Amino acid sequence: MLGLPSPPIEEEHIQKDLARNIEMAKKIFSDSSDMVYRDIQVAQDQKAFLFYIEGIVDSQEIESQMLKPFIIGYVENEDKKSIDTPQNSRVSLLQASKGTTWGDVITAVINASVVLLMEGSNEAQIFNVRGGVRRSVEEPQTESVIRGPKEGFTETIRVNTALIRFKIKTPKLKMVSFVIGEETKTDVVLSYIDGLADPKQIRDVTKRLKDIKIDGILESGYIEELIEDHPYSPFPQMQYSERPDTVAAQLLEGSFAILVDGTPFVLIGPVSLWQLMQASEDYYERFFISNFVRFLRYIFVLIAIFLPGLYIAVLTYHQDMLPSTLLLSVAAAREAIPFPLLVEALMMEVAFEALREAGIRLPKTVGQAVSILGALVIGQAAVEARIVSAPMVIIVSLTGIASFTIPRFNLAITVRLLRFPLMIMAGTLGLFGIVITTMWILVHLSQLTSFGIPYLSGISPYYKKDQKDIFVRAPWWRMIHRPQEMAKDNNQRMKEEINGTPKPEKGW
Incomplete structure (x- = not known):
């Protein structure tokens, strides 16, 4: 008769025999x-066994708070044959717990805890002494800004949660923990403000996080791709930031944040297209300065998307739209160019993207020089060799500069991608092709959602109160409401009594 299969090691209980426990620990690790x-x-007459992973714990704390108290306690209590708990030997670590199975021990060790096994006890004493060398707050x-806090998130999740706590000092700020990844056991925290965040959204994102079954999570981008509404859309449906003030601001508007251990980039959701066009500095400068910058930003986004396509369409199919002088000048510059306008534009755009990627991947001291010199040398040489025309170099350069004005990198990449189908359609069908592609983009955006919230919320569907912080930013004393689709149960951010232009006291 065959015996029953032995349970997994994680389910086995710790024994009172210390020698057997030591053998099991060394076998597992x-x-x-x-x-x-x-x-x-x-x-x-009692021994104990202590083990941990070097490098991820605070060795000095182990020595001063565990080993030294044990030695002193043993010398002062030599007449005792045994002790009941480590606390009898003056161990003063605050974060202490117990484990009864080897699964508890394994989880504790890989999460930077010290495990203590004692003779005659079938419980493991677990002490959290997480430490090691990690990057400090920098x-x-x-996301550099001229005016605003200079501190940023780090790769340590508890440092990041503390940075948010420093900004939002209320017990309504919730931090719900998850462990995701069969092998990495990555700590993930879902943060939101109770009473502001939509409970349905919190339940939804909680379910999505629990449903993730993967071997490892190394960066928050893994989670972003696994929980977003439309994974095949080129548009980002979550914002990421390494600024605590940005995350705090979004939490105060009813959003939630997802923090992942090992990365400084915190995910924020749900988001709208207008939110991705906003920068932290918009709210730190006076409103008319912010509005001027936002106006430039939207203008240059349109330039980044449509300028190459319009140039191709007009010169290929609609030359009569240009003034005669300008048309003759452009025609003279293109007289000896051997490639069609579309091929010329694609060559220059691909070359510019390659130079930009090379500048990012190379070391900082070399990358900027390679990008600048590469663009100058290649552009000048290509014009002199009559491979490309000078107006095309100007168009591509202006388009590249315009894309740098987008404050969110993930949206800037989307704009760069959309430029290519617009150029192809412009070279194939002219302005009619641009209109078709633009309509396709608008239809796609109108159907897009971020955790159930319309991507164009504020415009489609239209909310009058939201217009104070979309294309322009109203003065702070006028922005008394949160976005309509976000904090539905608590939409008012400011008291009505202070709604009005601040005025000095009489007699000043």
Whole structure:
């Protein structure tokens, strides 16, 4: 008769026999050169065994708060044959817990805890001493601003949650923990403000996070792609940021944030297209300055999308739309160019994208020089060799500069991608092709959602109150309401009594 299969190691219980427990621990973590094992004498007839992973724990805290108290306690209590708990030996670590199975021990060790096994006890003492060398709080590299906080998220999730807590000091700020990844066991935190965030959205995103079954999560981009509404859309449906003030601002509007251990980029959702066009600095400068910058931003976004296509369409099919002088000038510049206008534009755009990618991947000291010199040398040489025309170099350069005005990198990439089908349709059907492609983009945007919220919320569907923070930013004393689709149960951000232009006291 065959016996029943033995349970997995994770389900096996810890025994009172210390020697057997030590053998099991070394078997589980075999071939791991970063494991540290330490035998300890805690009483006259009692031994203990301590083990942890070196490099991810605070070694100094282990020495001062565990090993030293054990040694002192043993010397002062030599007459005792045994002790009941480590606290009898003056261990003063606050974050302490117990585990009864080897699954508890494995989870604790890989999450930067120290495990203590004692003779005669079938429970493991677990102490959280997470440490190791991690990057300190620094200024964000991808979202630099002239005016605003200079601190940015790090790769340590508890540092990141603390940075948000410093901004929002209320018990309504919730931090719900998840562990995702069969092998990486990555800590993930869902953050939101109770009473502002839509409960249906929180339940929805919680379910999506729990449904993720994958071997590992190394960056928040994994989660973004696994939980977004429309994974085949080129438009980003979540915002990411490494600025605590940006995340705090979105939480105060009823959004939620997803923090992932090991990356400084925090996901924010739901988002609208207008939100991705806004920068933190818009709210730190006076409103008319912010409105001027936003106006330039929207103008240059249109240039980044449509300028190459319009240039191709007009010169290929609609030359009569240009003034005669300008048409003769452009025709003279293109007289000896051997390629059609569409091929010329595609060659220059691909070359510009390659130079931009090379500048990003190379070291900073080399990347900027390669990008600038490459663009100058290649552009000048191509014009002199009559491979491309000078007006095309100007068009491509202006388009590239315009794309840099988009504050969110993921939206800027989308604009760069949409430029190519617009150019192809313009070279094939002229302005009619641009109109068709533009209508397709608008129809797609009108159908797009981010966690159930329309992507064009505020415009489609139209909300009058939301117009104070879409294309323009109203003064702060006028923005008394949150976005209509976000905090539905608590839409008012400011008291009505202070709604009005601030005025100095009489007699000033």
